[in-house]
Amino acid sequence: MSQWIAVCGADDIDEEDVIRFDHQGESYAIYRSPENTYHATDGHCTHERVLLTDGLVMDNIIECPKHNGRFDYRTGEAKGAPVCVNLKTFPVKVEAGTVYIQIG
């Protein structure tokens, strides 16, 4: 059953950046876009098990720190080699200055 989980304060993430959020043994990547919208994906790259939260956010792209795999973090779309499998995304909401993601 899905549930909304509080992740962090909205200001805890810089604009055009990402932070890591761990919950029940899983890692998630929580993004704040240059347009000040919030998004969430799986924490690991689909190419190899590398944490995306050490990577670089450029506009709406997250780039894996190991092999340059690029995803649109809004949709999870893999943007080309070496990533061929899309990232899983999760619904996000911001209420009273807190970021929540929906898991499950």
Add this chain to the structure above:
Amino acid sequence: MSRATTMRDYSLLGLDSRRAVEEGLAAAEWYHTDIPRKEMKELMQRKDAPAIRDTAIWIGLMLIFAAGAVAFWGSWWSLPFFICYGVLYGSASDSRWHECSHGTAFKTRWLNDAVYAFACFLIMREPTIWRWSHTRHHTDTIIVGRDPEIVAMRPPDTLAILLNFFNILNAPRAVIGVLRHALGSLTEEEKSFVPESEWPKVYAVARLWVLIWLAVLALCLYTGSILPALFIGPLPTMYGGWFSHMVGLTQHAGLAENVLDHRLNSRTVYMNPVFRFLYWNMNYHVEHHMFPMVPYHALPKLHARMKDDCPVPYNSTWEAYRELVPALIRQMKEPEWFVQRALPGSARPFRPDLHNDIVAAPAE
């Protein structure tokens, strides 16, 4: 000098490949120097200006030296022009191929892709094959049976290493590979690291390259001169390849295998500005491997930030060679021996759990 035998199996489908997976050496977690996120973001920032400037200089110099070679064709005065053209064609293309494969040279994606495709043709590294090969090299750096880019295996084949200063073995191998791909076939090893969805790209580019090579050959026959083939195709890759081979050997040769700490299996070597322009700062090789998303123009800054956590860099290419040549000669007789890097007191120590107690049980 005779070479010792070894139990190592460097093939990507062999015993050591399976062993690396079983022992957790494949796609493993590697040591990283601690650098705060804010600083890393700054270091990873992309820019177009440095690479546009360097690419304009690179191509501009190639055109100038090619013009000089043509102007003096028929006399020995053309030789220095060919030497310079060759280094820019067959060696500087190596670092351009490399940096653009990481997507870090330019901020603008299509500029990365365009220079990548151009440099790949010059260095005769097929773009799709080598993108995936290099991906594996970064995942499993100098892991026996996993890394397809190990230049100095143990015991080292020193004759092959020497011949490849002029790509005497590599170039024919590359041509055969391109022809095979143009015919629509990949080797089993290639299939092990290139996803099937990428195979059509391999075939298409190989066919394009064959067409270009045939056009150059036709031009040579039409003009009755070898001159076109000295400017485009395998020949300049061969006669100009010595520089990239020379500096490339300093990266990992003679150092530890099967470790998960780039401070043990990579060298950072201080080089002069001309070398660093041709090599696009890949002399900061420990830094590059630890943080491959930092662009070449930011590597000196990254080096300054993390040097206290790394072995002392080599002061020159010469100093690196004074270590690696005797090391390779020794490894011909003693394949188990390797150069063990020492850390300064300021560095975080090597972690035995990342390299099978290699430090606790040194080879010497």
